[in-house]
Amino acid sequence: MDKTTELLKKVRKIELKTRGLSNQLFSGSYHSAFKGRGMSFSEVREYQFGDDVRNIDWNVTARLGEPYIKVFEEERELTVMLLIDVSGSTFFGTQKQKDGSAQMKNDILTEICAVLSFSAINNNDKVGVIFFTDRVEKFIPPKKGKNHILRIIRELIDFHPEGTGSDLTGVLRYLSNMMKKRAIVFLLSDFMHTGDTPYKDALSIARRRHDMVGIHLYDDREVSLPNMGLVRVQDAESGQMVWIDTANSATRQAYQDWYQENLQHTRQTFLKSGADLASINIKESYITALMNLFKMREKRMAE
Numbered sequence: 001m002d003k004t005t006e007l008l009k010k011v012r013k014i015e016l017k018t019r020g021l022s023n024q025l026f027s028g029s030y031h032s033a034f035k036g037r038g039m040s041f042s043e044v045r046e047y048q049f050g051d052d053v054r055n056i057d058w059n060v061t062a063r064l065g066e067p068y069i070k071v072f073e074e075e076r077e078l079t080v081m082l083l084i085d086v087s088g089s090t091f092f093g094t095q096k097q098k099d100g101s102a103q104m105k106n107d108i109l110t111e112i113c114a115v116l117s118f119s120a121i122n123n124n125d126k127v128g129v130i131f132f133t134d135r136v137e138k139f140i141p142p143k144k145g146k147n148h149i150l151r152i153i154r155e156l157i158d159f160h161p162e163g164t165g166s167d168l169t170g171v172l173r174y175l176s177n178m179m180k181k182r183a184i185v186f187l188l189s190d191f192m193h194t195g196d197t198p199y200k201d202a203l204s205i206a207r208r209r210h211d212m213v214g215i216h217l218y219d220d221r222e223v224s225l226p227n228m229g230l231v232r233v234q235d236a237e238s239g240q241m242v243w244i245d246t247a248n249s250a251t252r253q254a255y256q257d258w259y260q261e262n263l264q265h266t267r268q269t270f271l272k273s274g275a276d277l278a279s280i281n282i283k284e285s286y287i288t289a290l291m292n293l294f295k296m297r298e299k300r301m302a303e
Contacts, residue, residue: 011153018114021287022122029294030119033301034078034184034211044068078125078184079142081210082113082152083175085189086159087133087166092219105217108282109188110156112215115290116186117149127152128183132171133163139178166192172202179210188215191266192222204273212275213293216266219282223259225252 022030044057047067060068090106117127121144128142129152138159140152166189175185185206191214206212228246245251263279270277278293280286 007154007158010157011150014111014114014153014157015150018111019118022115022118029291029298030116031123033294033297043071045071078120078123079179079181080116080120080125080127081142081175081179081183081185082116082127082129083171083185083187083189084109084113084129084131084156085133085166086131086137086161088164089166089190089192090217092222103282105190105219105282106156108280108286109217110153112188112280112286112290113156113186114149114153115286117152121145121149125184129155130171130175130178131155131159131161132167132174133161134165134167134170135163136171136174137161137163139174142183168199169202172199172206176202176206176209183210184213185210186213186215188217190217190222192262198269200269200273203269203275207273207275212270212273214266214270214275214277216277216279217282218279224256227252 044060045068047056047061047069051069055069055071057068057070086106090109091104113129120127124144126142126144127149129138129140131137131139138155140155168187168189168191172187179185203212225244225246230243230245230247232241232243267277276293276297278289280289
């Protein structure tokens with residue numbers, strides 16, 4: 001089987017799985033969780049008891065001799081932007097799939113992006129993508145339609161980045177400069193960034209214009225080191241090779257402390273900026289995590 005045929009087969013497999021999920025589970029929740037830009041005039045009708053008198057159309061009322069009100073409806077069309085981390089650390093996973101191969105973080109990332117994209121086009125919204133590492137790798141302008149979503153899935157499966165690290169500040173600044181109109185922005189990453197520049201300010205600036213949602217993906221083996229003795233490991237983002245004595249309890253504790261500190265920093269950064277964040281273990285159902293995120297947003301908007 002040639003490379004093109006294999007790629008199309010993978011795209012079709014992901015389309016069937018994620019399109020079904022978006023149709024069955026997410027469309028209604030997506031609609032409720034992400035509101036349009038505002039209200040637009042729809043029609044006028046006769047005034048009914050309980051209507052807001054501020055919506056009375058006085059010109060029509062004077063002309064017809066009976067009170068009429070203006071009816072408004074939500075402007076539903078949105079722009080959804082997916083900021084997708086394709087750095088080296090996303091190509092990691094220790095969970096097994098049915099065929100015995102490793103379940104990588106970027107595999108789940110691809111499925112989540114596909115589900116969000118199909119949910120968006122089901123609501124007649126545009127979808128755009130920014131791939132990033134330690135640089136902005138590729139920008140796909142927002143468009144509608146199934147063919148556009150299939151292109152995004154193909155890129156997710158077959159994209160080969162130039163960079164290996166990750167720079168959250170850079171991609172957020174690029175977003176703020178590129179997207180002048182309000183958008184729903186999903187930032188999908190493991191947030192194990194190697195950049196020295198804190199991204200708090202860049203996220204806060206982006207949040208002022210856009211509705212920001214972080215999707216944090218992680219693998220169990222990133223939370224704590226197993227006791228495997230002396231092992232040589234490579235940092236997926238920097239490429240550096242180091243020896244680690246995992247039999248040393250102090251070493252394992254130091255790593256676990258670092259991971260928890262980084263996770264807490266990520267959560268606090270999103271909280272302080274007013275953005276949402278959902279953490280997803282790649283061995284568990286991302287469906288449940290996304291549904292909980294949508295329900296939380298829906299509840300908050302109803303308050």
